[in-house]
Amino acid sequence: MMKSFEDMQAASKESFEAFTASGAALTKGYQAVAQEVADFSKKSFEKSAAQWEKAVAAKTFEKAVEVQQAFAKENFEATVAEFTKLGEIYAAAAKSAFKPFEASFAAFGVKAPVAK
Numbered sequence: 001m002m003k004s005f006e007d008m009q010a011a012s013k014e015s016f017e018a019f020t021a022s023g024a025a026l027t028k029g030y031q032a033v034a035q036e037v038a039d040f041s042k043k044s045f046e047k048s049a050a051q052w053e054k055a056v057a058a059k060t061f062e063k064a065v066e067v068q069q070a071f072a073k074e075n076f077e078a079t080v081a082e083f084t085k086l087g088e089i090y091a092a093a094a095k096s097a098f099k100p101f102e103a104s105f106a107a108f109g110v111k112a113p114v115a116k
Contacts, residue, residue, distance in 0.1 A: 014103075021099075021100040025100075029094075030093070032093070036085065
């Protein structure tokens with residue numbers, strides 16, 4: 001049985017609104033990622049500059065190597081933490097982008113995926 005024109009028009013409007021809300025959520029998520037990357041880059045540059053000053057000021061080669069090893073460890077841990085944080089931001093953006101479509105999928109009997 002065909003739906004009436006008004007029902008089709010309402011469904012189209014709901015779909016467009018869901019699409020628009022989803023796009024806005026994705027845009028907000030991408031902006032958060034861009035801001036986070038910019039902040040991390042700035043902090044990383046500042047730490048690298050300070051590290052270079054410490055290495056140059058070292059009195060012995062052994063001290064310079066020790067300073068560099070400590071920096072490498074700290075930098076690795078900070079990078080892993082940053083990628084974890086970015087993953088969480090991306091996951092939150094994906095959930096927000098999917099949310100407007102949940103009602104549409106539920107109407108067809110499709111369950112929303114469960115994030116782990």
